[in-house]
Amino acid sequence: MLISMNWIREYVSLPDHLTMDKLAHDLTLRTVEIEGAKNPAEALEHIVVGRILRVAPHPAADRLRLATTEVGLEHPVQIVCGGINLRPEQKVVVALPGAKVRWHGEGAPVVIQPGKLRGEASYGMICGSDEVGLEELFPAKQEGEIMDLSSLDVPAGMPLGDALGLNDVILEVDNKSMTHRPDLWGHYGLARELSAIYHAPLALLPAFEAPKEVLLRPIEVEDAADCPRYTLTQVDQVSVAPSPLWLQIRLFSVGVRPINNVVDLTNYAMLTTGEPCHAFDADSLTGGLCIRRAQNDEELVLLDGSQVSLTREDLVIADEKGAVALAGVMGGKADSVHPKTGTILLEAASFDPSLIRRTTKKHALRTEASMRFEKGLNTQRVEETLGVFQAMARTLLPGCVFTSYQDVAQAATPTPSVRVTQDFLSRRLGRELSLQDLMQSLSPLGFQVAKMEDAFDVRVPAWRATGDVSLPEDLLEEVARMIGYENFSFQAPQVELTGPVRADDARLDRRIREYLAFRCGLQEIYTYPWVHDQYIKAAQLPTDHLCTLAAPPSPEHAHLRSSLVPGLLEACDKNSRYFEELAIFEVTQVFRSDECYSPSVPEERLPKPEKHLGIALMGPDPEALFWRLKGIVEDLPRIAMLPPFTFTPYERPPYADRNAWLNVHTQGVPIGDLSLVSLQTLNASGIKHAALAIAQINLSALKAFPSRDNHFIPLPNFPLVLQDLSLLVEESVQWADLKALVAPKVRSVEFIDEYRGSQIPQGKKSVTLRVWLGSDEKTLTSKEIDAVMQDITQTIADRMGAHLRDQ
Numbered sequence: 001m002l003i004s005m006n007w008i009r010e011y012v013s014l015p016d017h018l019t020m021d022k023l024a025h026d027l028t029l030r031t032v033e034i035e036g037a038k039n040p041a042e043a044l045e046h047i048v049v050g051r052i053l054r055v056a057p058h059p060a061a062d063r064l065r066l067a068t069t070e071v072g073l074e075h076p077v078q079i080v081c082g083g084i085n086l087r088p089e090q091k092v093v094v095a096l097p098g099a100k101v102r103w104h105g106e107g108a109p110v111v112i113q114p115g116k117l118r119g120e121a122s123y124g125m126i127c128g129s130d131e132v133g134l135e136e137l138f139p140a141k142q143e144g145e146i147m148d149l150s151s152l153d154v155p156a157g158m159p160l161g162d163a164l165g166l167n168d169v170i171l172e173v174d175n176k177s178m179t180h181r182p183d184l185w186g187h188y189g190l191a192r193e194l195s196a197i198y199h200a201p202l203a204l205l206p207a208f209e210a211p212k213e214v215l216l217r218p219i220e221v222e223d224a225a226d227c228p229r230y231t232l233t234q235v236d237q238v239s240v241a242p243s244p245l246w247l248q249i250r251l252f253s254v255g256v257r258p259i260n261n262v263v264d265l266t267n268y269a270m271l272t273t274g275e276p277c278h279a280f281d282a283d284s285l286t287g288g289l290c291i292r293r294a295q296n297d298e299e300l301v302l303l304d305g306s307q308v309s310l311t312r313e314d315l316v317i318a319d320e321k322g323a324v325a326l327a328g329v330m331g332g333k334a335d336s337v338h339p340k341t342g343t344i345l346l347e348a349a350s351f352d353p354s355l356i357r358r359t360t361k362k363h364a365l366r367t368e369a370s371m372r373f374e375k376g377l378n379t380q381r382v383e384e385t386l387g388v389f390q391a392m393a394r395t396l397l398p399g400c401v402f403t404s405y406q407d408v409a410q411a412a413t414p415t416p417s418v419r420v421t422q423d424f425l426s427r428r429l430g431r432e433l434s435l436q437d438l439m440q441s442l443s444p445l446g447f448q449v450a451k452m453e454d455a456f457d458v459r460v461p462a463w464r465a466t467g468d469v470s471l472p473e474d475l476l477e478e479v480a481r482m483i484g485y486e487n488f489s490f491q492a493p494q495v496e497l498t499g500p501v502r503a504d505d506a507r508l509d510r511r512i513r514e515y516l517a518f519r520c521g522l523q524e525i526y527t528y529p530w531v532h533d534q535y536i537k538a539a540q541l542p543t544d545h546l547c548t549l550a551a552p553p554s555p556e557h558a559h560l561r562s563s564l565v566p567g568l569l570e571a572c573d574k575n576s577r578y579f580e581e582l583a584i585f586e587v588t589q590v591f592r593s594d595e596c597y598s599p600s601v602p603e604e605r606l607p608k609p610e611k612h613l614g615i616a617l618m619g620p621d622p623e624a625l626f627w628r629l630k631g632i633v634e635d636l637p638r639i640a641m642l643p644p645f646t647f648t649p650y651e652r653p654p655y656a657d658r659n660a661w662l663n664v665h666t667q668g669v670p671i672g673d674l675s676l677v678s679l680q681t682l683n684a685s686g687i688k689h690a691a692l693a694i695a696q697i698n699l700s701a702l703k704a705f706p707s708r709d710n711h712f713i714p715l716p717n718f719p720l721v722l723q724d725l726s727l728l729v730e731e732s733v734q735w736a737d738l739k740a741l742v743a744p745k746v747r748s749v750e751f752i753d754e755y756r757g758s759q760i761p762q763g764k765k766s767v768t769l770r771v772w773l774g775s776d777e778k779t780l781t782s783k784e785i786d787a788v789m790q791d792i793t794q795t796i797a798d799r800m801g802a803h804l805r806d807q
Contacts, residue, residue, distance in 0.1 A: 001178075002254040003190055005169040007272075011191035011203045018198070020169050030481045031193045032184060033177040038170055040253055041161025046112075047101075047132060048072055049149055049163050050079075050094035051156040055086050060118045067126060069094060072157015077123035083146035086126070091149040093132055093160055095125040105130025132160070136257050137248055152245075165249045175371075182375035183463040186274030188384075196444035196482065205273070208387035215406035217345075218288030224410035226315050226352050227291045227327070229379040233346040233386065234282065234404045238262060238397055240341050247396065256368070261396050262337045262344060265389055267368070275348065275377055275385035276369035278325065282343040284335040287320035291327065291349075298323055302330045302365075314359050315351060328356040328373035329365050346389065348382045350413075353466075361551065376466035378413035415465050420472040421455045428476055430488060441482040442475070508640060508704045512613065513587060515639040520632050522585045522615065527567045529589070530557040535566035535573075538684035540654035545594045547607045560591040560607070564614030564696050565655060569677075569685040572618050576687050582618040587611065587699065613672075613697040622676050622691035626660050629674050629693040633664060636697075641705045643667050647674075655681040655694070664697060672697035720747060720774040721785055725792070726805040728764050733800055738767065741799060745792055746771040766805050 005020075014023070024034040050069040053076055058064035063082050070076045071094050079094065086092075095101045100109035105128070114123050125131075129138035129147040138147050154163040161167050173184075183189040188205060195202035215234055221227045240260050242248075247268065248258040256267050262279050270276045294300075294310035300323045301307050308326065310316065316323040325331040328351040337344060357374040360366055393400055425433045438456055439449045446461035460469045469475065480488075516522045530549060533556050547560040561567055564586055575582050589609035596605045615632065617625045630647070637644050647662040653673050661675030674695035682692060729738070735751055742749045752768040760766055773780060773788055780788075796802045 001173045001175055001185065003171040003173055003187060004250065004253050005171065007187045007250065007254075008191050008194065011188055011205075012195045012198075012200050014194060014200060015198055023194075024171065026197055027171075027190075027193070029485055030197055031178075031190075032181070033174040034171055035174050036172045038172075039161075039168065040170060041159070041167040044099075044132060044159065044161045044166065046096045046099035047127070047160045048094050048096060049152070049154050049156055049158045049160060050092050050126065052086060052088055052090045052092060055088055058118060058120060060120070064118060066120060069126070070156040071096065071124070072155070078121055079124050079126050080117040080120050080122035081126040081146065082144060083126060083128070084142070084144040085146060085148065089150075091152060091154075091156070093127045093129075093147045093149065095127050095132070097124060099124075101125060101127055101131045102133075103131065104128070105135065134164075137164075137245075137252050165246055166253065168253055170253055179375065180468055182274065182372065182377055182466060182468070184274070185372045185375065186270070187272050189274055189463070192446070199444070205384050206387045206391035208383045208390055209402075210386075210407075211402045211405045213404040215404040217285075217406070219406055219408050220288065220290045220292075221408050221410060222290065222292040226293070226355060228350045228352075228409075228411045228413070229382055230291055230349040230408045231347070231382055231386070232289065232406050233348075233402060235344050235346060235393065235397075236342070236401045236403050237399050238342055238344055239399070240337060240339050244396065260337065260339075262341070265392050265396060266346075268392060269385045269388040270368065270372070272388050273381055273384040274372055275381040276328075276372055277346060277348040277385050277389060278331050278369075279337050280324065280331070280335050280345040280347065281337050281341045282345045283341075285319045285324065285345065289324075290318045292316065292318060294323060300324075300326060301333045302326065303333050303336055304330070305333065308363050308365075311362075313355075313362070315355055317347070326359065326363075326365070327351055329359055329363075329370045330367055346386070348385050350377055350379045350382065353377075378462040378466055379409065379411070380413060380462040413462050413465055415462050416460050416470060418458045418460060418470065418472060418475055419452070419455045420458065420475050424472055425476060425479060429480060429483075430491060433479070437483075438479065441479045445478065445482070447475075447478070504704055504706070508642075508702070509587065509611075509699075511640045511704075512636065512699070515636065516585045516615070516632070519639065520583070522583045522632075525571055525584050525586050527571065527586060527588070528553075528557075529560050529591070531559060531561045531566040532556050532570060533559070535569045535685060538569055538655070538681050539563065539565045540681065541565065545592045547591045547593045562590055562592050564588070564590060564612050565653075565694055568614050568616040568694055569681070569687070569692075572616055572690075572692055573686045576618065576690055579618075580620065580690065582616070585613065585615045587613050610698060610700040613695075613699050615674075615695040617693045618687075618690050620690065622657075622660070622693070625691055625693040626674075626676050629695055630662070633674055633695050633697070637666070642702055643705070645671075664695075666702065669701060671701045716747070716774050717776055718774060718779045720772045721780055722770065722772055723785070723789055724752065724768060724770050725789070726766055726768045727796060727802045728760070728805050729767055729796075729800055729802040731763050731765055733765075733767070733802070735767070737800070738769065738796070741795055742769065742771060742792055745788065745795070747774045748772040 020037050024037055028034050048071055050071045052067050052069050054068040056066045058066055058080065064080055065086055067079050067081050067086055068076050069079050095112045097112050097114050099112045101112060102109055112125050116122065126146050128140055128145060129135045152163055178184045192202055215232055219230060219232060221230055240262055243258055243261045243264040247264055251258050251264060251267055254271060258264050266277045266279050293312050294314040294316045296311050298310040299307060300310060315327040317325040317327055323332065324335040351373050353374045353376040356370055360370045360374065390402060422433060435451050442449055442458060448459035450457045458475055513524065517524055530552065536543065536559065541563055546562055549558055549560065552558040567586065571584060572582060590612050591607040591609055593607055595608045597608045598604050599606060615629060617629050619625050634645060643666050646665045648665065649661065650663045652661050653675055655677055656675035657678045661673060663670055664672040664674065672695065677692040677694055739749055750770045752770050755766040773785060793804060
């Protein structure tokens with residue numbers, strides 16, 4: 001959304017020392033994200049108002065003329081021009097040397113230089129409106145017409161931006177940052193925020209003086225939930241004409257095209273308050289109005305000339321003949337304001353936001369009105385937009401009379417109270433808050449704060465009561481942002497570092513991606529989960545198990561992928577016009593409607609996702625592609641620590657070439673396939689002059705080998721001594737028990753063998769083990785070695801009754 005600072009200043013007096021950088025910074029931290037700021041006049045640098053003194057024919061060109069023009073310099077200048085409407089005393093737009101313009105409104109901007117044209121000197125350029133980007137404000141009636149400013153009472157040489165009132169700062173607000181703030185979709189809402197941030201006085205909007213006469217046309221609202229409030233005001237003696245230039249400039253600056261004084265006033269009121277309104281031509285309506293659901297297949301031609309076929313999910317405004325407007329979105333063409341309109345019916349209403357949202361998505365209609373209605377507007381804002389329209393109409397529609405009015409108010413937007421304790425706010429903000437602190441933060445925003453025995457009672461203003469503020473946490477956010485997040489002292493969190501969780505699936509995923517990207521040189525791609533029907537048909541995949549989206553992004557993308565092959569075909573098709581060779585892979589989920597699960601309750605059935613790997617190699621040599629693809633897949637288990645793959649021709653994929661395909665198995669279980677893509681599939685996918693090899697592996701069916709946890713053992717500083725022991729032990733003694741006794745006394749212990757024979761007593765066995773002895777301080781002596789071995793032998797004898805075999 002675009003915001004005019006000149007417009008804002010009509011409602012709030014900002015500090016004189018405030019820079020736009022500071023204002024954008026403060027708004028971004030406290031309210032909405034400001035993406036940029038620009039002055040429209042800067043695009044018109046070195047472009048001025050000129051006054052033509054004389055016009056003479058060009059001696060060497062029939063279609064060119066020599067215009068002696070006053071441009072604010074010491075002497076008039078001569079400019080060669082081909083405009084068809086040049087005349088003496090005419091005020092025109094002159095681009096002086098250094099200005100940037102677009103020749104005939106096309107191409108990139110060019111810098112004007114003084115020079116000669118057909119042998120005659122030309123200092124600058126007399127411009128048409130499209131050459132300086134003002135064609136919407138000053139549309140040319142015919143080709144070759146220059147922009148006529150004779151109606152302006154400005155001197156020659158004045159910068160064009162100043163002459164037109166374009167010297168303004170336009171803020172670009174990120175719409176995503178205020179989707180939850182319907183109160184900010186108008187200049188007055190942002191003025192209220194700036195008033196609270198800088199403690200500046202806020203001007204009141206003009207009050208609406210409703211006519212005492214009741215509108216004779218009956219108004220019926222079929223369902224109050226669809227339309228909580230609907231007002232209609234009759235205005236007589238209206239003269240439709242172009243709006244004054246200042247109003248056209250104001251709308252143009254924020255991206256709205258001027259139409260006429262009536263329509264421009266409705267747009268002005270909407271951009272001020274955030275509440276849309278619409279003007280009907282009263283004589284075009286038949287009887288009363290009904291706010292109802294549309295009939296199935298009911299047709300309506302909209303203001304932009306498009307025709308929509310409606311359903312019961314759409315809300316319309318209808319007269320006795322049928323629908324005249326798509327409620328909250330766009331008016332109908334037949335009943336719109338036209339040059340001969342003398343009486344208008346001004347609509348201002350509140351509609352169900354979810355209903356408007358569904359209608360805009362279904363018909364692909366995003367308008368300034370629908371963007372605001374779908375956020376949820378409070379019913380009290382209707383008076384605000386009517387008051388702004390009425391105040392402006394008395395100036396811009398001289399002689400108009402507000403004759404009658406009808407208000408069908410089903411339910412006013414309630415203003416809830418939220419109770420919050422001081423402890424709740426202080427503990428979460430990390431600072432003590434008093435009643436005064438709370439009032440200083442919330443009162444400028446329109447909240448009413450009252451101190452109760454053990455809590456604060458905060459009344460939410462109507463413009464914030466449509467779902468934005470309803471919980472103590474919402475008030476916490478309001479207080480924090482008004483204090484300023486930068487004003488809170490930083491407190492480092494206490495972090496306890498523990499051992500990482502062993503995530504084998506994530507490790508396997510990482511190893512596969514690194515192998516394909518680093519070792520195989522493939523590019524990883526990311527695609528949407530929905531696929532184009534063209535590539536599903538090209539792959540000849542079965543469609544009975546596809547998951548269908550309830551609200552697809554387009555009719556051709558109505559299904560979720562059940563295989564990665566269609567997405568790989570689309571990626572290769574789109575890249576084939578730029579690259580002769582391509583090597584890509586994707587690791588992502590696929591979905592099948594015949595495999596569902598319930599994540600929470602049995603009634604919730606969702607398609608069970610499976611993780612798949614898809615690989616595509618495109619190039620001129622099909623045989624080389626096939627063997628390269630087989631090598632990549634064949635080496636994958638070794639690198640990723642998986643059970644080995646086997647390749648057998650068992651069942652040919654429908655998209656595969658008849659002579660080059662293999663199924664992939666692991667431990668006897670089929671997990672995928674690889675193949676060259678058939679010519680039929682390539683042609684259906686739009687891939688020409690290239691061969692394609694594709695592999696698809698079901699990663700959900702794979703499980704990596706478990707690996708031990710490695711730890712570091714330094715090399716010994718002194719030589720180790722190797723000793724073998726052969727022990728006679730009971731048959732029931734386990735090797736693990738022997739190792740547990742010996743290991744703490746040595747550097748390492750190892751099992752050698754186990755023996756039973758005629759030399760071994762019945763019920764006994766001989767176990768040979770090897771130990772390594774060592775010291776970190778010196779080389780062991782024979783006496784020290786014997787002492788350790790004696791200790792080991794004695795320990796085993798005491799604990800297990802064992803003795804050396806040769807004893």
